[in-house]
Amino acid sequence: MTTQTTLSRTKAPFRADHVGSFLRPESIKKARKELAEGTITKEALREIENVEITRIVEKQIELGYKGITDGEFRRSYWHFDFLENLLGFEGYLAAQGKQFHNVVTSAHSVRNIGKIAFNPEHPFFADYAFLTEAVGDRAVAKVSIPSPNQLIRIGFRNEEIYPTLEEYAADLQQAYRDTILHFYSLGNRYIQIDDTFWGDLCSDKSLEIFGSQETYDELKRVATENVKNIQIGLPEDLVVTTHICRGNFRSSYSQEGAYEPIAKELFGETGFDGFFLEYDTDRAGGFEPLRYYTGDGQIILGLITSKTPELEDIAEVKARITEATKYVPLEQLCLSPQCGFASTEEGNNLTEEQQWAKLALVKQIADEVWGD
Template sequence: MTKTITKAPFRADHVGSLLRPDNLLQARKDYKEENISAVELRELETKEIERIVNKQIEVGLELVTDGEFRRTWWHLDFLEHLNGLEGYVPEKGYVFEGVETERYNVRNSGGISFDPDHPFIKDFKEFNAIVGGRAVAKQTIPSPNQLFHPNMRDEHIYPDIEDFATDVIQTYRDAIKAFYDAGVRYLQLDDVYIAALSSPDISYENSPYTREYLIDLALRVINGVLADKPEDLVVTTHLCRGNYKSTYAFGGSYALIAPTLFAKEKVDGFFLEYDDERSGDFGPLEYIPNGGANVVLGVVTSKTGELEDKEAINARVIEATKYVPLEQLCLSPQCGFASTHHGNNLTEEDQWNKLKFIVDTANEIWG
């Protein structure tokens, strides 16, 4: 039987997370205060996921996500359900531009492996049933490289970072197989860590490893995870510089990582942030192989509600064709609209207008 290859990433795509409605935020609060049951919360989540699936299809998207409506954070909810990791409340939250985030994180508590009963597998099956073949159901998870942030690895459990990498690779290989068996054919790995490796805002002077070594290791981890990827599974990666209540964590172009990661990472597409001057220019795209991975240009911001000028967006796409052929380019917001449950500073109407704008603009460019 011939396998059907999903044509993702799509000309008009989006990163994944969507603004949580007020009733869902209230339900989460009620659940924490033990005013409603887990069953009642899940029923409301399901109802809201059904609504946003329909809305994504209505605005013309060929892919849909569950908006990450069953999550609090884009990454921590997935990671804390891996064996060998646990959630905890640190003394400080993540540091963003002018703000400290809500305090929650994960830490290494034992040997890392994938739990076959990971809740995301059930979540995807239910989400995919809601979609019912009307669009491509896209699953998003944090990249394996998120586990290489400083202080994430317990050096008593894993004295050697290479041994840690070996277990992380196997964990994600097992995760990808479980998602594939559950019906996933479009998977996105969200990665702040790799983007940080290219940032001049972040110093590695006090690190036991050089930036060059860590870039090489990041490539080996991703390619190790994807070594036996099924041919009909599309895997993309989103490189993010932080997204919390419309703020960011750092800046910097992709120049330092491009010769290694853009040139050699075996993904089907790169979602890249290009919505402001912090992102640098399109020059690093010259390392994308001709006929290789697609580049999804995140030139529409998810951080504000103001709609971009269509001619300006068209001009930016044309500018990018100096480095990557038009047939390898796509459009999306630069990040999700709600990487955490707090959401960015725009309205749900703004969000849908942005996504419809991307669909309309992509249709004009590519037909």
């Protein structure tokens, strides 16, 4: 594949992009332990986080990335830290964690305790303000938040507060719209909605997960409406992307299955400006489901794995990009790792040096394919 010098992008999502989370440095792990033991304050922890976030902002810019994140360094989880700070939810210790392939997560979860609403004091707003100041005008500060679909899973809705799923989803959607608009007021122009619920919907074990075809069909419908409705009325210059994941915990996964069962809804109806898709192994199937995508946004191919340290063969990655052009034009494709490097604070099984080598590889290939 020859370099396409006319296909470089100056608008998000970018030809070389990434999902967002990075391996937590030992300084943050140590400080979190000390906070739990009561030997340092929250303010002291935040100062350490500030230093490390500033460092990785500089590293991303040094590597040539245009979409910059804070590595999710202030979070323990990719999702719970956000969800439990929406009004109407709280975090708690569940009876058991989530089963992944050969490993189980911690038992932390969230539950619905009241009417759902936007929280103007959500801590993610201050976190984003710090990130955008660190990035300045050198690149685009990206924020990632979990999808509202994470909260329509069976067991999350309090039926005494919300007798119907429709009432529950309506308040959830409004809280998300208000949250996204507040990020926009802080200067955000690039937001990513992380979603593992679609991974459950396209799982080979979907009926085992959902119990019946009727429940599956209903929740797929609500999932589609959720992500469509949170985009209603958003400013035109706000780029809204989604990341579809089959699980990413300590280099393990939770689901297997091609995109085919959800392709028509996900690619044809949801209206995102970009789709970060897991394609690093055959667990996600082939590119054929992309035939349903007829939008003018970007398909970001997650062809580089964040789960293992070995670097992918450049020729093989380029060949897969070429294969994807059977369904989506090259000018509508981008490249990234399939997921973050640390969806939880434990992180995947590779070193920080290997993490940066993966991102350098993504950038190298993007430069050679698109002239990024």
